[in-house]
Amino acid sequence: MVTIDSTRLDKIIADFAMLIADTGLKNAVIGLSGGIDSALACNLAIKAIGCEHVFTYNMPSATSSQASYEDSALVAKHLGVAFETISIAGIAQAYPNFDLLSAHRKGNICARLRMLMLFDKAVEHDALVIGTGNKSEAMLGYCTWYGDSACSINPLADMYKSQVYQAAKLLGIPEKIINKAPSADLYVGQTDEEDFGYTYKELDRLLDELVENGKSPEEAINAGFDRAFVESVAERMNKYAFKRFLPKCISIDQK
DSSP: OOOOOHHHHHHHHHHHHHHHHHHTOOEEEEEOOSSHHHHHHHHHHHHHHOGGGEEEEEOOOTTOOHHHHHHHHHHHHHHTOEEEEOOOHHHHHTSTTGGGSOHHHHHHHHHHHHHHHHHHHHHHTTEEEBOOOOHHHHHHTOSOTTTTTOOSBOTTTTOOHHHHHHHHHHTTOOHHHHHSOOOOOSSTTOOHHHHHTSOHHHHHHHHIIIIISOOOHHHHHHTTOOHHHHHHHHHHHHHTGGGGSOOOOOOOOOO
16 A cells, blocks of 8 residues: 655645646535544645635534534634534434434435535535545445535545545644544444444555455455455445446447
8 A cells, every 4th residue: 555645645636636627616615524534635625726715514413422513623723714514403303203213324314414515515605525535435335325425526535544644644634633533423422443343454454455456355364364354344345336436327229
């Protein structure tokens, strides 16, 4: 896995700026969750197009933690970027029998409501919606399709979580944000790594072998990775592969 150093980071920023310029738009909107991914995406957007062109939003649900709001506000203040809070709690509550749904279903609804808000704000500001999902999450399908996975441009799409941390440190993102446990904050007490059953560090080591080096699961096991771990990751990669692509289309075979 390549290391994100200052030279590579400069290229990422330059490519990001070019992608935005190619659309003909000058502004960007980003959902700030208080986590490292959205903090990094926001920082990269500011570097690419300037602080005055970036608009950020925190969109808490009824179960969102106060700490997440405080951390998103900290990031916005640190970066000097426009920041607004829009609660989605009331809108989510209007969904039929919302309180009776599982935490998973509630989380998906809230993720899609947040993206609804961001795309509307994009119209207001004549802007692009900037994605914040990293490659580690994408390979496991750890996202809500057409929720947090929806965006116009995603500067983190080819960065594993380990590389996100490298870039965040280079850009001087606050230590509090870097050191906090990663969480989608979809329900009280949730953390990514507890959901997975393994750490991002362990996951990225394996993904480097399977994805970047093209090894089969059996080859990874023979190289020393735990069989149950490899099989769990491989199963998720296969099961949720559809999330990494546009919807499949049926050809009518016109001639």
